[in-house]
Amino acid sequence: MTGAGRGLGRAYALALAARGARVVVNDLGGSLFGDGTDAAPAAAVASEITAAGGAALADDSDVVSEEGAASIVTTAVEAWGRVDIVVNNAGILVPGALPELTAADLRRHLDVHVVGAFNVTRAAWPHLVAQGYGRVVLTTSVGMFGGEHLISYATAKGACVSLGRSLADAGRTRGVLVNMIAPAADTRMVTDPLFRRQSGLPPLAPDHVPDPTRDPERATPMLLALAHESCPCTGETLSAGLGRFARVVWAETAGVVATDLGPEDLLTRWDEVVDPASPVFPASTSDAVRAREARIATALSDRTG
């Protein structure tokens, strides 16, 4: 479990441990903006688990480093002989809009969210495939829908979905299910004063009282479902938090099949191009290609037949 020293990751780790999972509590212990390190948050959560009678080991590796990510997996395998569940939850959030936003800002987000999840999952993969069983979760966000002040974060969170869907495709015949969670909770990622100021959000009132319906625990049931032996899906993205659970879909409209359309014709038929009736929800790239070819073949045969 990465980023498990605070916020959502802490809630997930405690809930998994309460159900008998032995947990490597990884957390670099940096700031929301990704600065600094601190071994204390991971150590505190691991102690909380062991004090409650569970099994946990603290780890303060940086998931961005290949060695750090591999050591999280090695810790689990050396202590307990296997790894069944990988939860990629570590994240940073630095608001930023053009023109100030730099490529370095973008890279920092891609590193933690995408490369970090890749590194940890890659290190666990041979173990999961060898045992023919695994549950992998990557963390995306409503940020994937895109936002002016969240360009880096949104880009990284969108990339997490394609990474997870590709891993799901690789795991499909190997007993490894890979899904994405888009959580929501009032962690520091929402309440941090500097973040709120830079994002143009109003400050929280000085007498602000945390709302328990916005606690990370409200997202946790979905994480447990995706980590469960009976997880019913792979390659899916599920929203969770604030008392709501939902599916996020990637779909393609039926579209228009024609080889002789110019741009003006397309503009005339725009409503048909974007008509959301009878969409397809491809599970993978090859699935999308198959669906596209089938649509074209059907349209052409309808015309000739």
Ligand code: NAD
């Ligand atoms: P948080 O800041 O409380 O927790 C994130 C943790 O990740 C921190 O403890 C941090 O130290 C750790 N971390 C950061 N970089 C790391 C690295 N390189 N290696 C190891 N650990 C690292 O925030 P949170 O809200 O609990 O966020 C958890 C995840 O959920 C993140 O991926 C975040 O993007 C995502 N998310 C949160 C919300 C929300 O409403 N809070 C919404 C959508 C997505």
